[in-house]
Amino acid sequence: MSTLISEFRKIISTKFWWVLTLIVAGYVAMTDSILAFAASMAETMGDMGTGQEVMMPQGEEFALFVYSSGASLCYVFPAILGALIVNSEFRYQTITPTFLAQPRRGRVLIAKLIVALPFAALTGVVLVATSIAAGGGVLALTDQITGLEEPKVWEFFLRVVAAMTIWGLVGVGLGALIKNQIAAIVGLLGFTQFLEPILRLIPLFTGEDYQFLQYLPGAVNDAISGVSMYSVMMPSPSETLSLPIALAVLAGYALAFTIGGYFTTFRRDIS
């Protein structure tokens, strides 16, 4: 218990948790309102004379599409938050006093996982709140359907908070596995924002579907939230995992990284 309180105080006495949460809010406010606004323009201007029929979802489906634009990218922020909880200790060598206070290192790691939960969940709640305010706000102002009375939309919001929370744990595990702060964050951004999106576009060009793609972390994230920008972009949406399996796969990533980190970084000499 004392280790938990220590870990909690470590987070709230630094800035990164609220800075990352603010970034989520700013990012979502921007993407959601731009998408919602652009849609209203498109409606008034027709299809802009391209002659092509643009396949856009309608009604509450479109509202969901707006809300999901932030969610399908913002999951890296709770992951960065989780990683920083571990990496900042090694970067500033506060791991020394941490292990002096609690020489049972496994307990330190478990405490970090537990305290990451509320902070990661908070990023999810802030994401949803911003989505409603910005995306919903612009939709309402431009006389489009907000979908906020639909249970389906609220289910989506719940799923987003669940996904963001588990991403916090994935981050803690990754931070434990990759001790170096820069390497962990660059790796995380590089994989989720660059490598994975490219991999997921392969079926567009080859026309074939690859089973492993649905197990990639971003795809799993989309499977949890149930809505994805990719499924809109893809001509034939590839298969996605069911919700329980997707939750289990994401939690599995967190568990695998954490165990890997325990047997490497957390077993090494601290000098």
Add this chain to the structure above:
Amino acid sequence: MRVEINHLTKRFGSVKAVDDLSFTVEPGKVTGFLGPNGAGKTTTLRAALDLIKPTAGNVTFDGKRYREIGKPMKQIGAALEASSFHPGRKAIDHLRMLAPAVGAKQAQCLKVLEFVGLADAAKKPVGQFSLGMRGRLGLAATLLGEPKVLLLDEPNNGLDPEGIAWMRSLLREMASKGCAVLISSHMLSEVQLAVDDVVIIAKGKLVHASPLSELADMAGEQTFVVPAYGEGFETLCRTRGWNFHRRGYGFEVVGPSAQEIGHVCYVEYLELHQLSSQSQTLESVFFAMTENQEAAS
């Protein structure tokens, strides 16, 4: 609490940082842990605190390893040289983050901050602290509990003369309460006034362990010798077991009197150009000891 270092060995790759080191830190005394930089002092302390895994041997506190002590920070206060702070965290928050480990409340955190003279800086981020202030904050953390052992790595680093005097009186006071105090330093003169016992290491090996007074007795006399042929005289010193220390063209020899050296050189047909008695400082005894160890290995 008695701290026992038992045949401690730590190897980093092919380098033995600590080599079969054994000594004891007695309760109620301040022990100076001395040696040149790189002698293995910090490695020994980190091994004692279970931060690094010894290759062989161990360190015990009244028979228990660090990790076997429930709530170890309550009993053992340790501040290591690279003492480590998040630059954005306020001083008081650094202590509050450690406080649960010893069951200390906010009031206790403020009390120790005031005690080490950082009351005014409590709400400043540690990034703005000087080296001396960081040292004081590290010390404050060790005093959060009621330690029966204090392990301090280079505690005088960054302190001004006033701070060093304050540190000395603090260490004396802790020892008088029955605390076992170990302070490391690469300068004997820095801790000479504070310690009861000295443990000297070089190249990871024990060179000398005794009460300070015994080391002081060894200081007494030394003789400055300028031989015609340095190599021959050096061989003589080694065969006779005299401690020596090269200085310029000559040798400072500890142990035998000038008369004895003169006689032996006469018998051995060694020509001398100078032979004079000097009173020797503790520091030069310390240097002679650590240098001979390094030369021998």
